[in-house]
Amino acid sequence: MQLFFPQxxxxxxxxxxxxxxxxxxFVSADNNGADNFVxxxxxxxxDPSFQYExxxxxxEQQIFWLSSTIARLFLGGRLDIRLHGFIHLSxxxxxxxxxxxxxxxxxxxxxxxxxxxxxxxxxxxxxxAYINSFYMDAAALAGAILCLGTGADLALRRTSGMLSLIVFxxxxxxxxxxxxxxxxxxxxxxxxxxxxAKAQASAKFRLLSGLMVLAGFAIAGFTLTSVPFxxxxxxxxxxxxxxxLPMSTDPAADLPSLGLSPDYLQYVGMHxxxxxxxxDDGVWLNAFARRTGPTEVAAFWVRNPTRFLRAVHGxxxxxxxxxxxxxxxxxxxxxxxPPGSKLxxxxxxxxxxxxxxxxxxxxxxxVLGGALLVGCRRWRRPSGVSSPxxxxxxxxxxxxxxxxxxxxxxxxxxxxxxxxFLLFHLFFDILVLMLIAAGIRRSERxxxxxxxxx
Numbered sequence: 001m002q003l004f005f006p007q008x009x010x011x012x013x014x015x016x017x018x019x020x021x022x023x024x025x026f027v028s029a030d031n032n033g034a035d036n037f038v039x040x041x042x043x044x045x046x047d048p049s050f051q052y053e054x055x056x057x058x059x060e061q062q063i064f065w066l067s068s069t070i071a072r073l074f075l076g077g078r079l080d081i082r083l084h085g086f087i088h089l090s091x092x093x094x095x096x097x098x099x100x101x102x103x104x105x106x107x108x109x110x111x112x113x114x115x116x117x118x119x120x121x122x123x124x125x126x127x128x129a130y131i132n133s134f135y136m137d138a139a140a141l142a143g144a145i146l147c148l149g150t151g152a153d154l155a156l157r158r159t160s161g162m163l164s165l166i167v168f169x170x171x172x173x174x175x176x177x178x179x180x181x182x183x184x185x186x187x188x189x190x191x192x193x194x195x196x197a198k199a200q201a202s203a204k205f206r207l208l209s210g211l212m213v214l215a216g217f218a219i220a221g222f223t224l225t226s227v228p229f230x231x232x233x234x235x236x237x238x239x240x241x242x243x244x245l246p247m248s249t250d251p252a253a254d255l256p257s258l259g260l261s262p263d264y265l266q267y268v269g270m271h272x273x274x275x276x277x278x279x280d281d282g283v284w285l286n287a288f289a290r291r292t293g294p295t296e297v298a299a300f301w302v303r304n305p306t307r308f309l310r311a312v313h314g315x316x317x318x319x320x321x322x323x324x325x326x327x328x329x330x331x332x333x334x335x336x337x338p339p340g341s342k343l344x345x346x347x348x349x350x351x352x353x354x355x356x357x358x359x360x361x362x363x364x365x366x367v368l369g370g371a372l373l374v375g376c377r378r379w380r381r382p383s384g385v386s387s388p389x390x391x392x393x394x395x396x397x398x399x400x401x402x403x404x405x406x407x408x409x410x411x412x413x414x415x416x417x418x419x420x421f422l423l424f425h426l427f428f429d430i431l432v433l434m435l436i437a438a439g440i441r442r443s444e445r446x447x448x449x450x451x452x453x454x
Contacts (some may be wrong), residue, residue, distance in 0.1 A: 001161070003082070003085060003089075003128055003129075003131055003132050003197075004082050004085070004086075007331075007332065007334075007335060008040070008042040008081070008082055008132065008234060008332060009040060009079075009125075009129070009132065009330050009331060009332075009343050010040045010042070010129055010130075010131070010132025010328040010330065011040065011129040011130055011132065011133040011135065011325075011328050011330065012035070012037055012038065012039060012040045012041070012328040012330070013028065013033065013035075013036050013037075013041060013133075013134070014036065014037060014327070014328060014416070015033070015036055016134075016135060016136075017133075017134040017135075018052055018054065019054040019056050019058075019136070020058065020061050020064050020135075021044065021064055021068070021134055021135065022050065022051060022052035022054070022066065022132040022268065023051065023052065023053050023054070023061065024051075024061075024065065024068045025046055025048050025049075025050055025051050026044050026045065026046055026047070026052050026068055026069070026071075026079060027045060027047050028041050028043070028044050029041070029045055030156075030340060031398050035245065035333060036339070037327055037328060037329070038329055038339035038340050039080075039329050039332055039333040040131070040329055040330055040331055040332055041332070042080055042081045042082060042132070042332060043078070043079075043081075044071075044078075044080075044081065045077055045078050045079070046068070046071065046072055046077030046078075046079070050110045052272070053251060054225065054228070054254075055175075055226075055227075055228035056136075056179075056228070056231070057222065057223060057225075057226045057227075058136045058139065058177065058178055058179055058223075059136075059139045059143070059173065059174045059177040059178050060134065060135070060136045060138060060139035060178060063084070063087055063088070063138075063139055063162065064084060064134060065078060066087060067083050067084040067087055070083060070430065070443040071083065078338070078340055081132050081133070081134075084132070084134065085131045085132035085133075086381075088130075088131045088138050088139075088141075088142050089131050090285070091142040091145075091146060091170075091174070092122075092131070092141070092142050092144075092145045094146060094149070094167060094332070095142075095145035095146040095147070095148060095149035095150065095167075095171065096118065096122075096145065096149055097116075097149070098149040098150045098152070098153040098164055098167065099114075099148065099149030099150075099152050099153065100115075100118075100149075100158045101153055102152040102153040102155070102157075103115070103147070103152070103156075105156045105157075106156070107286065107444060109440055109444070110437055110440055111240060113433075113436060113437070113440065114433065114437070117429075117433050117436075119431050120348060120349050121349050121433075122145070123346055124293065124340075124342065124346055124347060124348065124349040124350045125324065125330065125343050125345070125346045125347050125350065126135065126323040126324050126347070126349070126350035126425070127141065127422075128346070128427070129343075130322070132421070136178050136179040137178065137179070137419070137422050137423070139174050139175075139177075139178040140175055140178035140182050140422070140423060141175070141422065141423070141426070142171075142174055143170075143171045143172070143173070143174030143175030143176075143178060144171070144175050144423060144426055144427075145426075146167060146168070146171025146175075147168055147171035147172060147189060148168060148430065149173060150164045150167045150168040150171060151168060151192060151307060151394070154168065154196050155196075155393075155394060162204070162205060162208065165205065165208055165209065165212070166208075168212075168306075169208075169212040169215070169216070172186075172189050172193075172212060172215075172216045173215070173216065173219050174222060175189070176189070176194075176216055176219055176220040177219045177220070177222075177223050178223075179223070180223050180224050180227050180232075181405075181408055181412075181420065182423065183220035183221075183224045184220070184404050184408065185220075185240075185257075185401055185404060185405075186217050186219075186220035187326040187400070187404075188397045188398075188400045188401045188404075189216060190213045190216060190217060191396055191397060193209045193210075193212055193213045194209070194213065195393060196209060197209035197210065208386075218330050220253040227365050229286070229289050230279075230282075230285055230289070232289070232293055233272075233279075233285050233286075233288055233289035233293065234272035234273070234279055234285070234295050235272075235294070235412060235413045235415075236265075236288075236289075236292060236293050236294060236296075236412075237271075237272040237279055237288065237412070238271050238272050238296055238413055238414040238415050239412055239413055239414050240258055240260070240297070241264075241267045241268050241269065241270055241271070242269070242270075242271055242414035242415075242416045243311055244258070244297070244300065244307075244311075245265075245268045246268060247307065247310065247314075251265060251268060253263060254300075257299075257300055257303070258292050258296050258297070258300055259291045259292035259296045260291060260292055266301065269416070271415055272415075275413070280287045281449055293435070294403050294412055297411070297412060298411075298412075301411055304313055305395075307424055308411060311410055311411065312410040312411065313361075313382055314409075315410040315417050315421075316364055316406075317361045318359050319417040319421065320357055320361065320364065320418070320421055320424075320425075321353075321354045321358040321361070322418040323350040323353060323354055323359040323425060324342060324350055324354075325416070325418055325419050326340075326418075327340070328419075329341055329342060330409075331341040331343060343444060343454060349429075364428070367428065367432060367435070368399065368402065368403065368428075368431070371395050371396075371398075371399045371431045371434070371435060372399060373398075374392070374395060374435060374438050375392045375393075375396040375399060376396070377392075377397035378394075382387075391434065391437065391438055391441070394434065395431065395434050395435075395438070398427050398430050398431055398434065399427075401423075402424055402427035402428055402431060405421070405423045405424040405427060406421075406424050409421050409424060411433065
């Protein structure tokens, strides 16, 4: 309700909306981006004379195809972003439905804790603002919640759940196909499908799980390989000249290991989007991309693990507490509020979490380390080896996803890192819930009758 009534709310455009909507001839109704960053814009219109193809492929574009088709056929080409947001919200609600169905198999105490967590955390504006947006992360968020909800349903189900598996596959595709940053999540999702199939006797279930894994990896591979060269080139430029070299004691010595000559020292401290910068020259950028890229950056981090950990820690301290992007507004210009204003409602979880992380960033390490210890300790028991029915397996898979998002966001770009931490925050919050659930289950265990325990 906070997003739709009495006044629309969402997340302002930082210039990325065109990568999704412009290919379908849609533009904003705010004087061609005059309100970017400072105000949220809900009205868009179909303009057949305008088209821009960024070259990026994302499942968010498929969601927009549905909302834009409705707008063109029934609304005269005018699109209220709340229609698009309703599709996002519907997908999220499907995931929550399967998740709520799953917790009915748990104890009342766990049901209450999970229900309260769902309302306070997933209902926070730090997450819900993405629903009314065209960011590719909106598809990733919807896909992640679909996978989490249906995954919980499959993990707690003793019989084959074909419908849950099919919806899980939808979430799998949405998530890994949303943007290249999230494509590596195909690995933990594929492992879950394998474990779910292994725990089921149904041949149809196992066949469908196998096909789903193949399709998921194919989508992830396509997402990674279809990115135009200039996007990873600019991300690499930012990583090298805003992160790697500024923290180096000898930048000139690091350049050759990154495939660059000493002439590139002049760009230290510069980002790829500065007006009149070298990245505006397509010929220069193409030559830069031939010399270095994400592969060279990854190799550099592998050779220098201490510096990589320092870079990750620096982003944890500097960017992770900013759950709500400070440079993106949540309100429309018509609300009469100053530029850049944000909604003050439904911010309890993000406010408390930001306050704690600003003062105790080490909490990240305690939660991730605690999840690893709890998962490994329980997983090593003979009864909990390779089944998704065990909480330990789920903890380890979510932990793997969280660490992947943290390392990719911190290690391979240096612009808008706070916004790129969105899925890490989601997986981190899930881990907190899982650790609480593990503690509650441990406290309940003595009350189980010996015969049932056996």
